[in-house]
Amino acid sequence: GQNIDQPTEMTATEGAIVQINCTYQTSGFNGLFWYQQHAGEAPTFLSYNVLDGLEEKGRFSSFLSRSKGYSYLLLKELQMKDSASYLCAVREGDSSNTGKLIFGQGTTLQVKP
Amino acid sequence: EAEVAQSPRYKITEKSQAVAFWCDPISGHATLYWYRQILGQGPELLVQFQDESVVDDSQLPKDRFSAERLKGVDSTLKIQPAELGDSAMYLCASSLSTKGTYEQYFGPGTRLTVT
Numbered sequence: 001g002q003n004i005d006q007p008t009e010m011t012a013t014e015g016a017i018v019q020i021n022c023t024y025q026t027s028g029f030n031g032l033f034w035y036q037q038h039a040g041e042a043p044t045f046l047s048y049n050v051l052d053g054l055e056e057k058g059r060f061s062s063f064l065s066r067s068k069g070y071s072y073l074l075l076k077e078l079q080m081k082d083s084a085s086y087l088c089a090v091r092e093g094d095s096s097n098t099g100k101l102i103f104g105q106g107t108t109l110q111v112k113p
Numbered sequence: 114e115a116e117v118a119q120s121p122r123y124k125i126t127e128k129s130q131a132v133a134f135w136c137d138p139i140s141g142h143a144t145l146y147w148y149r150q151i152l153g154q155g156p157e158l159l160v161q162f163q164d165e166s167v168v169d170d171s172q173l174p175k176d177r178f179s180a181e182r183l184k185g186v187d188s189t190l191k192i193q194p195a196e197l198g199d200s201a202m203y204l205c206a207s208s209l210s211t212k213g214t215y216e217q218y219f220g221p222g223t224r225l226t227v228t
Binding site: 033050087100104 | 117144153154155156157158161169204208210211212214216217218219220221222224
């Protein structure tokens, strides 16, 4: 079956570092995406991993271990505007290459002063 | 910067009525997706188009939902009749490719409330 697990909620302090974990079990794998979604708004792309290792982009980094079915999103120097839901999504790998994304339920991050 | 357009942004309808949503993807994006997102959950794919062809509609409740992309550009998602459980955010997304690093770009969504 298909299953993507993320913590439901997390709280962190402004200026701190927070790590949001994601574990997955899917039928095939063709990349993992992280999206940010502010309340009532559309998801916006943050990062993409398809090979094992760390991808860094400014204050945001994403890590992938395909053998463990595990990824994390690391947010540094937290700002109040980082309060949002963070969605982990796996792109299935299949012969038709439809690129279908399977989303986790999202992790709601609250940044406090 | 190019964006995915959706309308309306908000829709309130009574159960058993018909409702339609419209999406205009980023120019040049051949792949178009319709997702449903229930509050507190991640988006769930309803239907995916490649140009004007449906490539995945396995999660689309076909007894009441229909989707079309006649000219391979903009798309319409229809619900008839609407049910209380259809209340959700309906998101449209488009991408340049289904492979590689090409991400999906999402529109602002249509918030549907069925009363």
